[in-house]
Amino acid sequence: MARTTIADLAAKKRAGEKWVMLTCYDHVTASVFEDTGVPVLLVGDSAANNFLGEENTIPVTTDELIPLARAVVRGNTTALVVADLPFGSYETGVSDALATGIRFFKEAKVQAVKLEGGKKVVPQIEALIAAGIPVMGHLGLTPQSVHALGGFKVQGRGDDGQRIKEDARALQKAGVFALVLELVPASLGREIAEELSIPIIGIGAGNGCDAQVLVWTDLMGLTPKPPKFARKYLDLRSIMISAVESFTADVKSGEFPSPNETFE
Ligand code: KIV
Numbered sequence: 001m002a003r004t005t006i007a008d009l010a011a012k013k014r015a016g017e018k019w020v021m022l023t024c025y026d027h028v029t030a031s032v033f034e035d036t037g038v039p040v041l042l043v044g045d046s047a048a049n050n051f052l053g054e055e056n057t058i059p060v061t062t063d064e065l066i067p068l069a070r071a072v073v074r075g076n077t078t079a080l081v082v083a084d085l086p087f088g089s090y091e092t093g094v095s096d097a098l099a100t101g102i103r104f105f106k107e108a109k110v111q112a113v114k115l116e117g118g119k120k121v122v123p124q125i126e127a128l129i130a131a132g133i134p135v136m137g138h139l140g141l142t143p144q145s146v147h148a149l150g151g152f153k154v155q156g157r158g159d160d161g162q163r164i165k166e167d168a169r170a171l172q173k174a175g176v177f178a179l180v181l182e183l184v185p186a187s188l189g190r191e192i193a194e195e196l197s198i199p200i201i202g203i204g205a206g207n208g209c210d211a212q213v214l215v216w217t218d219l220m221g222l223t224p225k226p227p228k229f230a231r232k233y234l235d236l237r238s239i240m241i242s243a244v245e246s247f248t249a250d251v252k253s254g255e256f257p258s259p260n261e262t263f264e
Helices: 006-015 027-036 062-075 094-108 119-130 143-149 160-174 186-195 236-253
Strands: 019-023 040-043 080-084 112-114 135-140 178-182 200-203 211-214
Touching (some): 006 080, 027 062, 040 062, 062 080, 094 119, 119 135, 119 160, 135 160, 160 186, 178 186, 186 200
Parallel strands (some): 080 112, 112 135, 135 178, 178 200, 200 211
């Protein structure tokens, strides 16, 4: 199977076919996800809190994310791999955004990048696209601005929905191939998905979006306190604990290693 392209995602939107995106931060998980046929993987800056032990996404750097993105690209030959531009690597202007995007393209070999923000980052988006780097947008709750937003709160309620709609239109006009909409009322998610021609990928944005994204450790039940909008499809944390307990018990009892697992 060939790697998903941005044209494939546009075709899914035209056909009304829903799809999923998952975050991914390492090679082995990326290879598991290849077996599922998931069309898009996001090497999110959520690696900061879900992989590197940070409190939020703000501290992660380009130097930290690039090796993770490279491992994901090597581990999965069928998904479109998108990498987040970390906080501080693009807000400062077009030339920083270009330099970061080019590093992700050359060093990690991702097929697209994602960055957070509306109208104010349009110059960066246009420059990246002009350089041949497809860009995914991100509006609503933008975690890199968590302090400015006063916490992880629903965005776009009431009149504020208009601001998010205007930003979404500006991003589509700038050429983003898809847009993540995080933590907004379901009605707003649906309205934006209906109005725009690009795929809208929801996370806590209701089921009117064209696609849904989850942080993979939330979906698998590894995250101790997942957000309300995440659904746990597996209790992998308990399964892993029980596997390690079984291993420990087998070693203590002398049952492991058995003759089968031993060399003469
Ligand atoms: O970094 C991330 O995981 C994200 C998703 C929440 C979309 O940006």
